Amino acid sequence: MAADVGEVEDVRGARRLLAGARCVLFDFDGPICQLFPGDRSRPVADELRAMTDAFGAGDVLTSEERVDKDPHAVLRAVHRAGRNRSLPGLLEALEELVVAGEVEAARTAWPTRGADTLIDLLSKRRTRMAVVTNNSPLAAEAYLDDKCLRRHFDVIQGRTADPSRMKPDPDVVLRALRDLKFASQDAVMIGDTGADVDAAERAGVAFIGYGRNAGRREHLRAAGATVVIGSYGPLLRQARQPWEARQGEADESEDTFAGGAAGHHGGGDR
Structure with missing residues (x-):
């Protein structure tokens, strides 16, 4: 009551x-x-992690960020690392991937x-x-x-x-x-x-x-x-x-x- x-x-x-x-x-x-109902954001987050690894910057991700289904967690991590480390073009490339994923998700x-x-x-x-x-x-x-x-x-x-x-x-x-x-x-x-x-x-x-x-x-x-x-x-x-x-x-x-x-x-x- x-x-x-x-x-x-x-x-x-x-x-x-x-x-x-x-x-x-x-x-x-x-x-x-x-x-992103359910876990539908995870493929986008995984794609960001793969790109971060390809840039040789996978070490900037914590263990939690390695498994987080939120793509924004990867964006934040790379931005944080970029304050003390040169990561030319990585953040911009990740942002393009996130925008594409979010616009696609908006359709469904x-x-x-x-x-x-x-x-x-x-x-x-x-x-x-x-x-x-x-x-x-x-x-x-x-x-x-x-x-x-x-x-x-x-x-x-x-x-x-x-x-x-x-x-x-x-x-x-x-x-x-x-x-x-x-x-x-x-x-x-x-x-x-x-x-x-x-x-x-x-x-x-x-x-x-x-x-x-x-x-x-x-x-x-x-x-x-x-x-x-x-x-x-x-x-x-x-x-x-x-x-x-x-x-x-x-x-x-x-x-x-x-x-x-x-x-x-x-x-x-x-």
Whole structure:
């Protein structure tokens, strides 16, 4: 029962944050889709490791990075080593491989259930939206174009040539805010990792954690997220209900998410 009460409070908290937001910043892989479901990222990571070995730089990888399914782990390792060692062209070549792998994965990515509906609802209330991802912005654009969602997003910011600026560094969040011309207090970020929690906190942006299973939700809370939802379903069901039909909710600010927030427009017309 306590868990149910906690879940209700999280949904209410998420609705309050969205109701007050002028812009919503979505992490891409997780909150919008599963870019590499299961172990599908491993072949890309293996390809990066093979290239690193071919460059004679395999020793820069730790034992954990030797088996990590995340290609970003290899990028970070090579960038780290490059500060003290000459690795001409390796990082650039690895980045090309990762971009190609992520763009290819975008064609078969699994949509996160309810994400398209949430994006549509936010768009109808004229909330500005951006993607803030550690993936290539080209992958996010490819997926959103394919799902006819690109038109809802004013900004797509992703990984740059400097892997050290990936989240938990707030760089990608700050870039999106600059492009949107909003202050941090105007924004809410939706993310699914501890790195997302840290990036949002360092940027001064409110945060909604999205954890599709209990383990991810526990991880987000341990990282400091205070509002964590397990799916968009309860949020969307409440948003579709007319205000009069919802009992036990007296905070009128929550209704702005369901009914369109004329008072929250800003940053120019869409």
